[in-house]
Amino acid sequence: MKEKQNLRTQIMHGIAAAAVLSMLVSPAFGAQVPATAPGAHATLPAGVVARVNGVAIAQSEVDAAVRQSGQADTPALRTSLKNQLIARELFRQVAQKQHYDTHADVKAGIEQAKAMLMMQAYLRDAIKPTPVTDADVKAKYDAIVASLGQNEYKPSGIMVKDAATAKTVLDQLKKGGDFAQLAKQYSQGPSAAQGGTLNWVSFKTPIVEGQTQGWPKPVAEALVKLPQGAVSSEPIQVGDAFWILRVDQMRPTQIPTFDQSRAQLRKELEQVAAAKATAQVVTDLVKSAHIEK
Structure with missing residues:
Protein backbone atom coordinates (compact mmCIF):
# COMPACT_ATOMS: atom_id res chain seq x y z
CA MET A 1 0.00 0.00 0.00
CA LYS A 2 2.84 2.39 0.89
CA GLU A 3 4.47 1.75 -2.52
CA LYS A 4 1.18 2.57 -4.26
CA GLN A 5 0.88 5.79 -2.29
CA ASN A 6 4.45 6.77 -3.18
CA LEU A 7 3.77 6.05 -6.85
CA ARG A 8 0.55 8.07 -6.72
CA THR A 9 2.43 10.97 -5.09
CA GLN A 10 5.13 10.88 -7.77
CA ILE A 11 2.51 10.87 -10.52
CA MET A 12 0.67 13.83 -9.00
CA HIS A 13 3.94 15.75 -8.59
CA GLY A 14 4.77 15.02 -12.22
CA ILE A 15 1.38 16.23 -13.41
CA ALA A 16 1.71 19.41 -11.36
CA ALA A 17 5.21 20.09 -12.69
CA ALA A 18 4.07 19.53 -16.26
CA ALA A 19 1.17 21.92 -15.77
CA VAL A 20 3.44 24.63 -14.37
CA LEU A 21 5.92 24.21 -17.24
CA SER A 22 3.13 24.37 -19.81
CA MET A 23 1.89 27.60 -18.25
CA LEU A 24 5.35 29.15 -18.16
CA VAL A 25 6.16 28.56 -21.83
CA SER A 26 2.74 29.63 -23.14
CA PRO A 27 2.53 33.00 -24.91
CA ALA A 28 -0.28 34.03 -22.56
CA PHE A 29 2.04 33.85 -19.58
CA GLY A 30 4.02 36.87 -20.76
CA ALA A 31 0.92 39.03 -20.50
CA GLN A 32 0.49 37.99 -16.85
CA VAL A 33 3.89 39.42 -15.82
CA PRO A 34 3.75 43.24 -15.89
CA ALA A 35 6.71 45.09 -17.33
CA THR A 36 7.06 47.00 -14.06
CA ALA A 37 5.56 45.57 -10.88
CA PRO A 38 3.39 47.86 -8.75
CA GLY A 39 5.57 50.14 -6.65
CA ALA A 40 8.79 49.23 -8.50
CA HIS A 41 11.08 51.75 -10.14
CA ALA A 42 10.99 51.80 -13.94
CA THR A 43 14.76 52.24 -14.20
CA LEU A 44 16.84 49.16 -13.38
CA PRO A 45 20.59 49.06 -12.74
CA ALA A 46 22.87 48.09 -15.59
CA GLY A 47 22.96 44.34 -16.09
CA VAL A 48 19.62 43.77 -14.32
CA VAL A 49 16.53 42.86 -16.36
CA ALA A 50 14.01 42.60 -13.52
CA ARG A 51 13.57 42.79 -9.75
CA VAL A 52 11.19 40.57 -7.82
CA ASN A 53 10.41 41.95 -4.38
CA GLY A 54 13.84 43.55 -4.40
CA VAL A 55 15.71 40.48 -5.69
CA ALA A 56 17.55 41.21 -8.95
CA ILE A 57 17.45 38.97 -12.01
CA ALA A 58 20.61 39.58 -13.97
CA GLN A 59 20.98 39.87 -17.72
CA SER A 60 23.57 37.09 -17.48
CA GLU A 61 20.86 34.72 -16.21
CA VAL A 62 18.75 35.38 -19.30
CA ASP A 63 21.82 34.97 -21.52
CA ALA A 64 22.55 31.60 -19.92
CA ALA A 65 18.94 30.50 -20.31
CA VAL A 66 19.03 31.38 -24.02
CA ARG A 67 22.17 29.29 -24.52
CA GLN A 68 20.72 26.35 -22.63
CA SER A 69 17.46 26.49 -24.60
CA GLY A 70 19.23 25.70 -27.87
CA GLN A 71 16.72 27.92 -29.69
CA ALA A 72 17.28 30.90 -31.94
CA ASP A 73 18.06 34.03 -29.93
CA THR A 74 15.02 36.26 -30.50
CA PRO A 75 13.37 39.06 -28.48
CA ALA A 76 10.31 36.83 -28.01
CA LEU A 77 12.44 34.01 -26.58
CA ARG A 78 14.24 36.39 -24.25
CA THR A 79 10.95 37.79 -22.98
CA SER A 80 9.60 34.30 -22.40
CA LEU A 81 12.72 33.18 -20.55
CA LYS A 82 12.83 36.35 -18.46
CA ASN A 83 9.23 35.73 -17.41
CA GLN A 84 10.12 32.16 -16.48
CA LEU A 85 12.97 33.45 -14.30
CA ILE A 86 10.57 35.89 -12.65
CA ALA A 87 8.11 33.08 -11.96
CA ARG A 88 10.89 30.89 -10.60
CA GLU A 89 11.98 33.64 -8.21
CA LEU A 90 8.38 34.13 -7.07
CA PHE A 91 8.10 30.40 -6.38
CA ARG A 92 11.40 30.44 -4.50
CA GLN A 93 10.41 33.35 -2.33
CA VAL A 94 7.02 32.01 -1.33
CA ALA A 95 8.48 28.53 -0.68
CA GLN A 96 11.17 30.02 1.54
CA LYS A 97 8.65 32.21 3.34
CA GLN A 98 6.58 29.12 4.12
CA HIS A 99 9.71 27.30 5.36
CA TYR A 100 9.80 24.60 2.68
CA ASP A 101 13.56 24.56 3.20
CA THR A 102 12.91 22.65 6.44
CA HIS A 103 10.96 19.83 4.73
CA ALA A 104 12.67 16.45 4.95
CA ASP A 105 12.48 15.77 1.19
CA VAL A 106 13.94 19.20 0.41
CA LYS A 107 16.81 18.64 2.85
CA ALA A 108 17.48 15.22 1.33
CA GLY A 109 17.51 16.73 -2.17
CA ILE A 110 19.92 19.45 -1.08
CA GLU A 111 22.28 16.86 0.37
CA GLN A 112 22.14 14.79 -2.80
CA ALA A 113 22.84 17.85 -4.96
CA LYS A 114 25.68 18.87 -2.65
CA ALA A 115 27.22 15.40 -2.84
CA MET A 116 26.99 15.39 -6.64
CA LEU A 117 28.59 18.83 -6.95
CA MET A 118 31.40 17.82 -4.58
CA MET A 119 32.09 14.67 -6.60
CA GLN A 120 32.09 16.58 -9.88
CA ALA A 121 34.49 19.19 -8.47
CA TYR A 122 36.77 16.48 -7.10
CA LEU A 123 36.83 14.57 -10.38
CA ARG A 124 37.66 17.74 -12.32
CA ASP A 125 40.73 18.15 -10.12
CA ALA A 126 41.68 14.49 -9.67
CA ILE A 127 41.31 13.17 -13.22
CA LYS A 128 44.31 14.23 -15.27
CA PRO A 129 44.13 12.59 -18.69
CA THR A 130 47.33 12.33 -20.67
CA PRO A 131 47.20 15.15 -23.24
CA VAL A 132 46.52 14.05 -26.81
CA THR A 133 49.17 15.44 -29.14
CA ASP A 134 49.02 16.10 -32.87
CA ALA A 135 51.46 13.20 -33.27
CA ASP A 136 49.04 10.88 -31.43
CA VAL A 137 46.22 11.87 -33.75
CA LYS A 138 48.37 11.37 -36.86
CA ALA A 139 49.59 7.98 -35.60
CA LYS A 140 45.99 6.88 -35.04
CA TYR A 141 45.03 8.01 -38.54
CA ASP A 142 47.98 6.19 -40.11
CA ALA A 143 47.16 3.00 -38.18
CA ILE A 144 43.56 3.05 -39.38
CA VAL A 145 44.55 3.68 -43.00
CA ALA A 146 47.10 0.85 -42.81
CA SER A 147 44.37 -1.54 -41.64
CA LEU A 148 42.05 -0.83 -44.57
CA THR A 253 37.60 1.88 -50.08
CA GLN A 254 37.09 5.61 -49.63
CA ILE A 255 39.66 7.06 -47.27
CA PRO A 256 38.93 10.52 -45.79
CA THR A 257 41.87 12.89 -45.62
CA PHE A 258 43.71 13.51 -42.37
CA ASP A 259 42.24 17.01 -42.14
CA GLN A 260 38.73 15.58 -42.50
CA SER A 261 39.38 13.00 -39.78
CA ARG A 262 41.51 15.01 -37.36
CA ALA A 263 38.76 16.42 -35.09
CA GLN A 264 36.88 13.13 -34.68
CA LEU A 265 40.06 11.14 -34.04
CA ARG A 266 41.22 13.65 -31.43
CA LYS A 267 37.86 13.45 -29.68
CA GLU A 268 38.01 9.64 -29.60
CA LEU A 269 41.58 9.64 -28.26
CA GLU A 270 40.65 12.18 -25.59
CA GLN A 271 37.72 10.00 -24.53
CA VAL A 272 40.04 7.00 -24.23
CA ALA A 273 42.56 9.05 -22.22
CA ALA A 274 39.81 10.29 -19.89
CA ALA A 275 38.51 6.76 -19.37
CA LYS A 276 42.00 5.50 -18.50
CA ALA A 277 42.61 8.36 -16.08
CA THR A 278 39.25 7.79 -14.42
CA ALA A 279 39.92 4.07 -14.07
CA GLN A 280 43.28 4.83 -12.44
CA VAL A 281 41.67 7.17 -9.90
CA VAL A 282 39.10 4.51 -9.03
CA THR A 283 41.81 1.85 -8.70
CA ASP A 284 43.86 4.04 -6.36
CA LEU A 285 40.83 4.85 -4.21
CA VAL A 286 39.80 1.20 -3.96
CA LYS A 287 43.30 0.20 -2.87
CA SER A 288 43.25 2.67 0.02
CA ALA A 289 39.65 2.02 1.06
CA HIS A 290 38.04 -0.56 3.34
CA ILE A 291 35.13 -1.91 1.30
CA GLU A 292 32.71 -4.55 2.57
CA LYS A 293 30.26 -6.29 0.25
Missing part, protein backbone atom coordinates in the same frame (compact mmCIF):
# COMPACT_ATOMS: atom_id res chain seq x y z
CA GLY A 149 41.68 -3.14 -47.53
CA GLN A 150 41.06 -2.51 -51.19
CA ASN A 151 37.28 -2.72 -50.81
CA GLU A 152 34.83 -1.64 -48.15
CA TYR A 153 31.50 -3.23 -47.31
CA LYS A 154 28.11 -2.07 -46.04
CA PRO A 155 26.77 -5.20 -44.35
CA SER A 156 23.73 -6.25 -42.39
CA GLY A 157 23.95 -8.90 -39.72
CA ILE A 158 21.75 -11.17 -37.65
CA MET A 159 23.33 -12.50 -34.46
CA VAL A 160 21.60 -15.24 -32.48
CA LYS A 161 22.60 -17.34 -29.49
CA ASP A 162 21.97 -20.89 -30.70
CA ALA A 163 22.42 -22.99 -33.83
CA ALA A 164 18.73 -23.93 -34.05
CA THR A 165 17.61 -20.30 -34.29
CA ALA A 166 20.35 -19.59 -36.84
CA LYS A 167 19.07 -22.48 -38.98
CA THR A 168 15.50 -21.18 -38.68
CA VAL A 169 16.59 -17.73 -39.87
CA LEU A 170 18.59 -19.14 -42.79
CA ASP A 171 15.69 -21.35 -43.86
CA GLN A 172 13.35 -18.36 -43.91
CA LEU A 173 15.87 -16.30 -45.87
CA LYS A 174 16.18 -19.06 -48.47
CA LYS A 175 12.39 -19.01 -48.81
CA GLY A 176 12.46 -15.28 -49.57
CA GLY A 177 12.10 -13.89 -46.06
CA ASP A 178 12.91 -10.22 -45.51
CA PHE A 179 16.36 -9.86 -43.93
CA ALA A 180 15.51 -6.67 -42.03
CA GLN A 181 12.32 -8.08 -40.56
CA LEU A 182 14.06 -11.30 -39.52
CA ALA A 183 16.81 -9.24 -37.89
CA LYS A 184 14.23 -7.31 -35.88
CA GLN A 185 12.51 -10.55 -34.91
CA TYR A 186 15.47 -12.77 -34.07
CA SER A 187 18.73 -10.82 -33.83
CA GLN A 188 20.33 -10.11 -30.48
CA GLY A 189 23.02 -7.97 -32.08
CA PRO A 190 23.49 -4.22 -31.49
CA SER A 191 21.67 -3.16 -34.67
CA ALA A 192 18.65 -5.44 -34.42
CA ALA A 193 16.20 -2.53 -34.14
CA GLN A 194 17.63 -1.09 -37.39
CA GLY A 195 17.06 -4.32 -39.26
CA GLY A 196 20.64 -5.50 -38.72
CA THR A 197 22.17 -2.62 -40.71
CA LEU A 198 25.86 -2.09 -39.87
CA ASN A 199 28.37 0.66 -40.70
CA TRP A 200 30.78 0.65 -43.62
CA VAL A 201 33.86 -1.43 -42.84
CA SER A 202 37.08 -2.42 -44.62
CA PHE A 203 39.67 -5.07 -43.75
CA LYS A 204 43.17 -5.55 -45.07
CA THR A 205 43.51 -9.08 -46.42
CA PRO A 206 44.52 -11.63 -45.45
CA ILE A 207 42.64 -10.97 -42.21
CA VAL A 208 44.94 -10.68 -39.20
CA GLU A 209 43.75 -11.10 -35.61
CA GLY A 210 43.66 -7.74 -33.85
CA GLN A 211 43.41 -5.76 -37.10
CA THR A 212 39.71 -6.18 -37.75
CA GLN A 213 38.40 -2.91 -36.26
CA GLY A 214 36.75 -4.77 -33.42
CA TRP A 215 35.03 -7.37 -35.60
CA PRO A 216 35.45 -11.06 -34.69
CA LYS A 217 38.01 -12.53 -37.11
CA PRO A 218 35.69 -15.34 -38.42
CA VAL A 219 32.99 -12.78 -39.23
CA ALA A 220 35.45 -10.47 -41.00
CA GLU A 221 36.83 -13.42 -43.01
CA ALA A 222 33.34 -14.45 -44.08
CA LEU A 223 32.35 -10.91 -45.02
CA VAL A 224 35.21 -10.27 -47.46
CA LYS A 225 34.36 -13.49 -49.32
CA LEU A 226 30.76 -12.52 -50.03
CA PRO A 227 29.79 -10.74 -53.28
CA GLN A 228 27.44 -7.78 -53.14
CA GLY A 229 23.87 -8.81 -52.31
CA ALA A 230 24.87 -12.26 -51.10
CA VAL A 231 23.93 -13.84 -47.75
CA SER A 232 26.24 -16.20 -45.88
CA SER A 233 25.22 -19.77 -46.70
CA GLU A 234 26.01 -21.09 -43.24
CA PRO A 235 25.95 -19.50 -39.77
CA ILE A 236 29.33 -18.14 -38.64
CA GLN A 237 30.03 -19.25 -35.09
CA VAL A 238 31.92 -16.95 -32.74
CA GLY A 239 31.98 -18.37 -29.23
CA ASP A 240 28.37 -18.92 -28.21
CA ALA A 241 26.98 -16.67 -30.94
CA PHE A 242 26.01 -17.41 -34.54
CA TRP A 243 26.16 -14.74 -37.24
CA ILE A 244 24.36 -14.48 -40.57
CA LEU A 245 25.67 -11.76 -42.89
CA ARG A 246 24.49 -9.98 -46.00
CA VAL A 247 26.57 -7.57 -48.11
CA ASP A 248 24.22 -4.72 -48.96
CA GLN A 249 26.82 -2.61 -50.79
CA MET A 250 30.46 -2.91 -51.80
CA ARG A 251 32.80 -0.28 -53.27
CA PRO A 252 36.48 0.65 -53.49
Whole structure:
Protein backbone atom coordinates (compact mmCIF):
# COMPACT_ATOMS: atom_id res chain seq x y z
CA MET A 1 0.00 0.00 0.00
CA LYS A 2 2.84 2.39 0.89
CA GLU A 3 4.47 1.75 -2.52
CA LYS A 4 1.18 2.57 -4.26
CA GLN A 5 0.88 5.79 -2.29
CA ASN A 6 4.45 6.77 -3.18
CA LEU A 7 3.77 6.05 -6.85
CA ARG A 8 0.55 8.07 -6.72
CA THR A 9 2.43 10.97 -5.09
CA GLN A 10 5.13 10.88 -7.77
CA ILE A 11 2.51 10.87 -10.52
CA MET A 12 0.67 13.83 -9.00
CA HIS A 13 3.94 15.75 -8.59
CA GLY A 14 4.77 15.02 -12.22
CA ILE A 15 1.38 16.23 -13.41
CA ALA A 16 1.71 19.41 -11.36
CA ALA A 17 5.21 20.09 -12.69
CA ALA A 18 4.07 19.53 -16.26
CA ALA A 19 1.17 21.92 -15.77
CA VAL A 20 3.44 24.63 -14.37
CA LEU A 21 5.92 24.21 -17.24
CA SER A 22 3.13 24.37 -19.81
CA MET A 23 1.89 27.60 -18.25
CA LEU A 24 5.35 29.15 -18.16
CA VAL A 25 6.16 28.56 -21.83
CA SER A 26 2.74 29.63 -23.14
CA PRO A 27 2.53 33.00 -24.91
CA ALA A 28 -0.28 34.03 -22.56
CA PHE A 29 2.04 33.85 -19.58
CA GLY A 30 4.02 36.87 -20.76
CA ALA A 31 0.92 39.03 -20.50
CA GLN A 32 0.49 37.99 -16.85
CA VAL A 33 3.89 39.42 -15.82
CA PRO A 34 3.75 43.24 -15.89
CA ALA A 35 6.71 45.09 -17.33
CA THR A 36 7.06 47.00 -14.06
CA ALA A 37 5.56 45.57 -10.88
CA PRO A 38 3.39 47.86 -8.75
CA GLY A 39 5.57 50.14 -6.65
CA ALA A 40 8.79 49.23 -8.50
CA HIS A 41 11.08 51.75 -10.14
CA ALA A 42 10.99 51.80 -13.94
CA THR A 43 14.76 52.24 -14.20
CA LEU A 44 16.84 49.16 -13.38
CA PRO A 45 20.59 49.06 -12.74
CA ALA A 46 22.87 48.09 -15.59
CA GLY A 47 22.96 44.34 -16.09
CA VAL A 48 19.62 43.77 -14.32
CA VAL A 49 16.53 42.86 -16.36
CA ALA A 50 14.01 42.60 -13.52
CA ARG A 51 13.57 42.79 -9.75
CA VAL A 52 11.19 40.57 -7.82
CA ASN A 53 10.41 41.95 -4.38
CA GLY A 54 13.84 43.55 -4.40
CA VAL A 55 15.71 40.48 -5.69
CA ALA A 56 17.55 41.21 -8.95
CA ILE A 57 17.45 38.97 -12.01
CA ALA A 58 20.61 39.58 -13.97
CA GLN A 59 20.98 39.87 -17.72
CA SER A 60 23.57 37.09 -17.48
CA GLU A 61 20.86 34.72 -16.21
CA VAL A 62 18.75 35.38 -19.30
CA ASP A 63 21.82 34.97 -21.52
CA ALA A 64 22.55 31.60 -19.92
CA ALA A 65 18.94 30.50 -20.31
CA VAL A 66 19.03 31.38 -24.02
CA ARG A 67 22.17 29.29 -24.52
CA GLN A 68 20.72 26.35 -22.63
CA SER A 69 17.46 26.49 -24.60
CA GLY A 70 19.23 25.70 -27.87
CA GLN A 71 16.72 27.92 -29.69
CA ALA A 72 17.28 30.90 -31.94
CA ASP A 73 18.06 34.03 -29.93
CA THR A 74 15.02 36.26 -30.50
CA PRO A 75 13.37 39.06 -28.48
CA ALA A 76 10.31 36.83 -28.01
CA LEU A 77 12.44 34.01 -26.58
CA ARG A 78 14.24 36.39 -24.25
CA THR A 79 10.95 37.79 -22.98
CA SER A 80 9.60 34.30 -22.40
CA LEU A 81 12.72 33.18 -20.55
CA LYS A 82 12.83 36.35 -18.46
CA ASN A 83 9.23 35.73 -17.41
CA GLN A 84 10.12 32.16 -16.48
CA LEU A 85 12.97 33.45 -14.30
CA ILE A 86 10.57 35.89 -12.65
CA ALA A 87 8.11 33.08 -11.96
CA ARG A 88 10.89 30.89 -10.60
CA GLU A 89 11.98 33.64 -8.21
CA LEU A 90 8.38 34.13 -7.07
CA PHE A 91 8.10 30.40 -6.38
CA ARG A 92 11.40 30.44 -4.50
CA GLN A 93 10.41 33.35 -2.33
CA VAL A 94 7.02 32.01 -1.33
CA ALA A 95 8.48 28.53 -0.68
CA GLN A 96 11.17 30.02 1.54
CA LYS A 97 8.65 32.21 3.34
CA GLN A 98 6.58 29.12 4.12
CA HIS A 99 9.71 27.30 5.36
CA TYR A 100 9.80 24.60 2.68
CA ASP A 101 13.56 24.56 3.20
CA THR A 102 12.91 22.65 6.44
CA HIS A 103 10.96 19.83 4.73
CA ALA A 104 12.67 16.45 4.95
CA ASP A 105 12.48 15.77 1.19
CA VAL A 106 13.94 19.20 0.41
CA LYS A 107 16.81 18.64 2.85
CA ALA A 108 17.48 15.22 1.33
CA GLY A 109 17.51 16.73 -2.17
CA ILE A 110 19.92 19.45 -1.08
CA GLU A 111 22.28 16.86 0.37
CA GLN A 112 22.14 14.79 -2.80
CA ALA A 113 22.84 17.85 -4.96
CA LYS A 114 25.68 18.87 -2.65
CA ALA A 115 27.22 15.40 -2.84
CA MET A 116 26.99 15.39 -6.64
CA LEU A 117 28.59 18.83 -6.95
CA MET A 118 31.40 17.82 -4.58
CA MET A 119 32.09 14.67 -6.60
CA GLN A 120 32.09 16.58 -9.88
CA ALA A 121 34.49 19.19 -8.47
CA TYR A 122 36.77 16.48 -7.10
CA LEU A 123 36.83 14.57 -10.38
CA ARG A 124 37.66 17.74 -12.32
CA ASP A 125 40.73 18.15 -10.12
CA ALA A 126 41.68 14.49 -9.67
CA ILE A 127 41.31 13.17 -13.22
CA LYS A 128 44.31 14.23 -15.27
CA PRO A 129 44.13 12.59 -18.69
CA THR A 130 47.33 12.33 -20.67
CA PRO A 131 47.20 15.15 -23.24
CA VAL A 132 46.52 14.05 -26.81
CA THR A 133 49.17 15.44 -29.14
CA ASP A 134 49.02 16.10 -32.87
CA ALA A 135 51.46 13.20 -33.27
CA ASP A 136 49.04 10.88 -31.43
CA VAL A 137 46.22 11.87 -33.75
CA LYS A 138 48.37 11.37 -36.86
CA ALA A 139 49.59 7.98 -35.60
CA LYS A 140 45.99 6.88 -35.04
CA TYR A 141 45.03 8.01 -38.54
CA ASP A 142 47.98 6.19 -40.11
CA ALA A 143 47.16 3.00 -38.18
CA ILE A 144 43.56 3.05 -39.38
CA VAL A 145 44.55 3.68 -43.00
CA ALA A 146 47.10 0.85 -42.81
CA SER A 147 44.37 -1.54 -41.64
CA LEU A 148 42.05 -0.83 -44.57
CA GLY A 149 41.68 -3.14 -47.53
CA GLN A 150 41.06 -2.51 -51.19
CA ASN A 151 37.28 -2.72 -50.81
CA GLU A 152 34.83 -1.64 -48.15
CA TYR A 153 31.50 -3.23 -47.31
CA LYS A 154 28.11 -2.07 -46.04
CA PRO A 155 26.77 -5.20 -44.35
CA SER A 156 23.73 -6.25 -42.39
CA GLY A 157 23.95 -8.90 -39.72
CA ILE A 158 21.75 -11.17 -37.65
CA MET A 159 23.33 -12.50 -34.46
CA VAL A 160 21.60 -15.24 -32.48
CA LYS A 161 22.60 -17.34 -29.49
CA ASP A 162 21.97 -20.89 -30.70
CA ALA A 163 22.42 -22.99 -33.83
CA ALA A 164 18.73 -23.93 -34.05
CA THR A 165 17.61 -20.30 -34.29
CA ALA A 166 20.35 -19.59 -36.84
CA LYS A 167 19.07 -22.48 -38.98
CA THR A 168 15.50 -21.18 -38.68
CA VAL A 169 16.59 -17.73 -39.87
CA LEU A 170 18.59 -19.14 -42.79
CA ASP A 171 15.69 -21.35 -43.86
CA GLN A 172 13.35 -18.36 -43.91
CA LEU A 173 15.87 -16.30 -45.87
CA LYS A 174 16.18 -19.06 -48.47
CA LYS A 175 12.39 -19.01 -48.81
CA GLY A 176 12.46 -15.28 -49.57
CA GLY A 177 12.10 -13.89 -46.06
CA ASP A 178 12.91 -10.22 -45.51
CA PHE A 179 16.36 -9.86 -43.93
CA ALA A 180 15.51 -6.67 -42.03
CA GLN A 181 12.32 -8.08 -40.56
CA LEU A 182 14.06 -11.30 -39.52
CA ALA A 183 16.81 -9.24 -37.89
CA LYS A 184 14.23 -7.31 -35.88
CA GLN A 185 12.51 -10.55 -34.91
CA TYR A 186 15.47 -12.77 -34.07
CA SER A 187 18.73 -10.82 -33.83
CA GLN A 188 20.33 -10.11 -30.48
CA GLY A 189 23.02 -7.97 -32.08
CA PRO A 190 23.49 -4.22 -31.49
CA SER A 191 21.67 -3.16 -34.67
CA ALA A 192 18.65 -5.44 -34.42
CA ALA A 193 16.20 -2.53 -34.14
CA GLN A 194 17.63 -1.09 -37.39
CA GLY A 195 17.06 -4.32 -39.26
CA GLY A 196 20.64 -5.50 -38.72
CA THR A 197 22.17 -2.62 -40.71
CA LEU A 198 25.86 -2.09 -39.87
CA ASN A 199 28.37 0.66 -40.70
CA TRP A 200 30.78 0.65 -43.62
CA VAL A 201 33.86 -1.43 -42.84
CA SER A 202 37.08 -2.42 -44.62
CA PHE A 203 39.67 -5.07 -43.75
CA LYS A 204 43.17 -5.55 -45.07
CA THR A 205 43.51 -9.08 -46.42
CA PRO A 206 44.52 -11.63 -45.45
CA ILE A 207 42.64 -10.97 -42.21
CA VAL A 208 44.94 -10.68 -39.20
CA GLU A 209 43.75 -11.10 -35.61
CA GLY A 210 43.66 -7.74 -33.85
CA GLN A 211 43.41 -5.76 -37.10
CA THR A 212 39.71 -6.18 -37.75
CA GLN A 213 38.40 -2.91 -36.26
CA GLY A 214 36.75 -4.77 -33.42
CA TRP A 215 35.03 -7.37 -35.60
CA PRO A 216 35.45 -11.06 -34.69
CA LYS A 217 38.01 -12.53 -37.11
CA PRO A 218 35.69 -15.34 -38.42
CA VAL A 219 32.99 -12.78 -39.23
CA ALA A 220 35.45 -10.47 -41.00
CA GLU A 221 36.83 -13.42 -43.01
CA ALA A 222 33.34 -14.45 -44.08
CA LEU A 223 32.35 -10.91 -45.02
CA VAL A 224 35.21 -10.27 -47.46
CA LYS A 225 34.36 -13.49 -49.32
CA LEU A 226 30.76 -12.52 -50.03
CA PRO A 227 29.79 -10.74 -53.28
CA GLN A 228 27.44 -7.78 -53.14
CA GLY A 229 23.87 -8.81 -52.31
CA ALA A 230 24.87 -12.26 -51.10
CA VAL A 231 23.93 -13.84 -47.75
CA SER A 232 26.24 -16.20 -45.88
CA SER A 233 25.22 -19.77 -46.70
CA GLU A 234 26.01 -21.09 -43.24
CA PRO A 235 25.95 -19.50 -39.77
CA ILE A 236 29.33 -18.14 -38.64
CA GLN A 237 30.03 -19.25 -35.09
CA VAL A 238 31.92 -16.95 -32.74
CA GLY A 239 31.98 -18.37 -29.23
CA ASP A 240 28.37 -18.92 -28.21
CA ALA A 241 26.98 -16.67 -30.94
CA PHE A 242 26.01 -17.41 -34.54
CA TRP A 243 26.16 -14.74 -37.24
CA ILE A 244 24.36 -14.48 -40.57
CA LEU A 245 25.67 -11.76 -42.89
CA ARG A 246 24.49 -9.98 -46.00
CA VAL A 247 26.57 -7.57 -48.11
CA ASP A 248 24.22 -4.72 -48.96
CA GLN A 249 26.82 -2.61 -50.79
CA MET A 250 30.46 -2.91 -51.80
CA ARG A 251 32.80 -0.28 -53.27
CA PRO A 252 36.48 0.65 -53.49
CA THR A 253 37.60 1.88 -50.08
CA GLN A 254 37.09 5.61 -49.63
CA ILE A 255 39.66 7.06 -47.27
CA PRO A 256 38.93 10.52 -45.79
CA THR A 257 41.87 12.89 -45.62
CA PHE A 258 43.71 13.51 -42.37
CA ASP A 259 42.24 17.01 -42.14
CA GLN A 260 38.73 15.58 -42.50
CA SER A 261 39.38 13.00 -39.78
CA ARG A 262 41.51 15.01 -37.36
CA ALA A 263 38.76 16.42 -35.09
CA GLN A 264 36.88 13.13 -34.68
CA LEU A 265 40.06 11.14 -34.04
CA ARG A 266 41.22 13.65 -31.43
CA LYS A 267 37.86 13.45 -29.68
CA GLU A 268 38.01 9.64 -29.60
CA LEU A 269 41.58 9.64 -28.26
CA GLU A 270 40.65 12.18 -25.59
CA GLN A 271 37.72 10.00 -24.53
CA VAL A 272 40.04 7.00 -24.23
CA ALA A 273 42.56 9.05 -22.22
CA ALA A 274 39.81 10.29 -19.89
CA ALA A 275 38.51 6.76 -19.37
CA LYS A 276 42.00 5.50 -18.50
CA ALA A 277 42.61 8.36 -16.08
CA THR A 278 39.25 7.79 -14.42
CA ALA A 279 39.92 4.07 -14.07
CA GLN A 280 43.28 4.83 -12.44
CA VAL A 281 41.67 7.17 -9.90
CA VAL A 282 39.10 4.51 -9.03
CA THR A 283 41.81 1.85 -8.70
CA ASP A 284 43.86 4.04 -6.36
CA LEU A 285 40.83 4.85 -4.21
CA VAL A 286 39.80 1.20 -3.96
CA LYS A 287 43.30 0.20 -2.87
CA SER A 288 43.25 2.67 0.02
CA ALA A 289 39.65 2.02 1.06
CA HIS A 290 38.04 -0.56 3.34
CA ILE A 291 35.13 -1.91 1.30
CA GLU A 292 32.71 -4.55 2.57
CA LYS A 293 30.26 -6.29 0.25
